[in-house]
Amino acid sequence: MKFISQYKLILFVAIIFTIFYNMSFFKNVISTYEPLGINILYICSLVIVLVSFIVFLFTLLSSKYTTKPLLIITLMTSSFTAYFMDTYHVVIDHEMIRNSLQTNLSESSDLFSFQLVIYVLLLGVLPSYLIYKTKINYRPLKKELLFKISTLFISLSFIVITILLFSKFYTSFFREHKPLRYHINPIYWIYSVGNYISKTINSGPIVVKKIGLDAKIQENEEELEKKELIIMVVGEATRADRFSLNGYEKETNPLLKKEDIVNFSNFYSCGTSTAQSVPCMFSIYNRDSYDYKKGISTQNVVDVLTNTKDIKVLWRDNNSSSKGVADRIDYEDYRSNKNNTICDDECRDEGMLVGLDSFIQKNKNKDILIVLHQMGNHGPAYYKRYPKAYEKFTPVCKTNQLEECTQEEVSNAYDNAVLYSDYFLSKTINFLKPYSKDYETAMIYMSDHGESLGEKGLYLHGMPYFMAPDEQTHVASFMWFGEGDIKEDVDVEKLKSYSNKRFSQDNLFHTLLSFFEVETEVYKKEMDILSDARKSK
16 A cells, blocks of 8 residues: 555545435535525535535645544444434534433434444444554655644644635624534544533532532421322433423323322423433523533522421432532432343333332321432333333334334334323322322422424434523423312412423422422522412411
8 A cells, every 4th residue: 555645645535435424414504505506606615615624624634643543433423323314413612512421321222223333334444454554654844844844734624715715605604503513523522522521521529519508398387287298200302292281192101190180291301301401400500591501500499408408309310410419418219120120122111110109108207209200201122112002003123223214103102101101100100199198298290301203304303592492491291189178378370370481401400499398598588489378377
């Protein structure tokens, strides 16, 4: 094999990247700019700019010791990102990277497919091997530096000249169609990695800011009130429009419709991924001010409840984790048969109810909050999320390659998972009913985010919030109040009268404090969903 310069190698790789790794990008460009007339020139100019920019980036970072490793790592990573962008039409931003890193092996296996192997072999392994075997001719330092500067200058010139020649197009491209840039491979995922690091890595040890240290339960001196027993179910990827309670034509809530629940039909998530939404919903910060560093360095609402010394909190998880929410409270993992006694193809959400009687008995002199984090509708293998007995809607998509199924098949598999959640949630309510004699009982259900099922060509979730479709942010949520003393405090009928009002996960922090009648300076009445339905004592 002949020797070639590292800059020719970089140019060749840049062309390969542009042609073979950016199908998602150019597909979105063509859907925005119809390839007719002058638009054909605009699209061709994007090819020139993209090739030139990749050349500029890799040339800037190139050296005798970095060029090959840099290209190989980028090619391997980009083969994965190309697969997920082409297959599920997701965007690889810093939150998607965080969500991926916090996903467990079991969830990751649902994304494995033969097509992924083909992508990695053809776009990752094969070109990486060829680069590894390529012999690069490194010139003396001064000549190498001269060639480096020349390559940087030429590539930058191509970028500037092309943008100036088509300035009207690029003004529109950069200002009005910002989301298009999120599909550029490998530029955007490289940027996202840097963004993730800057938003995640701390310069020193994490010091958790304590909040609500003044928290205490309101005491009624006239009578001895019953203790609170509340279960909160954190759902997974359940969109509001797939609840028949919200008007969906398929009967996905046959059991819940029999219960006296308060359904919130206009409820919105804090994020579009579990890694964002779960810690955000329990956080004191609202969606606009929340970020990862604030979340991990500030106590959340379960900490404030614990600060009262009168409330016992337990978190049971059948999902990936609590995302840091339960770091300072009792936490139990129900993803395996070590704790979960109801497992077949996978461990079922209803297994989290087993043994709760013992926990309640052990803490009978305290108020109790139990959080159950569902596997729910975790995709893309929706057909695994429910036992066979709940396969009511057919035909069903029985592969993680959702694009290979019809939209009806994908929807049916997803809806069957909602149907099983209906059973689990109804079972949770019926678990609480006998306790209504001795406790003030209630249940809160709130999904972490929604899910795209092929609408607009999108699948799964995780789109940047500002461009996420309603399917990923409009979530299912409801409350159930036990028959007993709790209804002396909350006017359920009045709560129903404004349950169609727009609420979001920003309201949870203050609403949970309200459920337990906790007094603290961090409570905001205007953010409490129950405040207008509270009966004066």
